[in-house]
Amino acid sequence: MNIAWGITGAGSHLTNTIKAAKKISTKNKITFFVSEAGEEVLKTYGLFDELNQLVSNEYLDEIIRETTNTVSTSKIGRFMLGKYDYLIVSPTTSNTVAKMAHGISDTLVTNVFTSATKSDLETIVLAVDKGKDVSKSPMTLEKEKCQKCQDCPPKQKCPNNAIHQYQINLSKCNKCKLCVEICRHSAIGQKEIILEPRKTDSKNIRELNKTENVRVVQEVSKIIDLIDS
Numbered sequence: 001m002n003i004a005w006g007i008t009g010a011g012s013h014l015t016n017t018i019k020a021a022k023k024i025s026t027k028n029k030i031t032f033f034v035s036e037a038g039e040e041v042l043k044t045y046g047l048f049d050e051l052n053q054l055v056s057n058e059y060l061d062e063i064i065r066e067t068t069n070t071v072s073t074s075k076i077g078r079f080m081l082g083k084y085d086y087l088i089v090s091p092t093t094s095n096t097v098a099k100m101a102h103g104i105s106d107t108l109v110t111n112v113f114t115s116a117t118k119s120d121l122e123t124i125v126l127a128v129d130k131g132k133d134v135s136k137s138p139m140t141l142e143k144e145k146c147q148k149c150q151d152c153p154p155k156q157k158c159p160n161n162a163i164h165q166y167q168i169n170l171s172k173c174n175k176c177k178l179c180v181e182i183c184r185h186s187a188i189g190q191k192e193i194i195l196e197p198r199k200t201d202s203k204n205i206r207e208l209n210k211t212e213n214v215r216v217v218q219e220v221s222k223i224i225d226l227i228d229s
């Protein structure tokens with residue numbers, strides 16, 4: 001199948017989304033549509049470059065970025081031409097869910113969604129704020145634990161040269177976690193983030209679920225089940 005995959009700016013479910021895309025890409029062709037915030041958050045989590053390994057390259061451009069296209073890029077015309085069998089949006093921020101639920105199409109991914117629903121395309125939306133959410137932060141350096149060692153091993157050994165002046169440059173970090181292992185003071189790691197959904201987010205998700213041909217799911221594994229079935 002040809003699958004269009006929207007990625008918005010959520011850290012929650014992002015790592016599992018990329019794992020699922022990897023699995024789905026073995027049997028299907030994927031084109032990614034990445035919102036501006038989606039690109040920022042993918043880079044923050046060191047996952048942006050992984051997209052290159054997951055696309056089919058059937059078209060010249062299979063990673064369509066809001067940062068390098070207009071929000072209503074002509075590439076969205078592929079939906080009207082029936083080029084895709086499925087649209088998956090995962091992870092989907094509460095911002096994008098709200099817009100989808102209320103027919104607003106002012107970003108790349110909401111525009112893609114509008115075109116998909118107008119073309120009766122089966123759509124799966126993984127809404128991140130459906131329930132209490134526990135996820136991991138990007139790699140962080142705890143200032144209280146850092147002893148500012150002169151020969152800081154994480155700085156010296158980081159393969160991406162991402163550590164400067166006892167700070168992590170997240171746009172360079174690819175989350176290899178070598179620094180976590182070699183910091184003598186256990187100052188580097190990922191923190192647990194717990195988010196409670198707002199009433200308005202739950203309401204928007206219920207509203208979105210009423211849209212024809214749209215399935216809202218909570219777990220990435222559900223996307224794999226639906227695509228495999």
Ligand SMILES: Cc1cc2nc3c(=O)[nH]c(=O)nc-3n(C[C@H](O)[C@H](O)[C@H](O)COP(=O)(O)O)c2cc1C
Pocket residue numbers: 007008009010011012035036037038041044092093094095096107128129
């Ligand atoms: C590192 C990082 C993680 C974020 N994680 C989430 C998240 O899990 N859920 C969410 O709704 N917004 C999250 N945001 C905020 C969104 O990126 C922000 O609302 C943005 O405007 C969404 O734009 P988009 O929906 O067009 O991608 C995060 C932002 C950053 C910088």
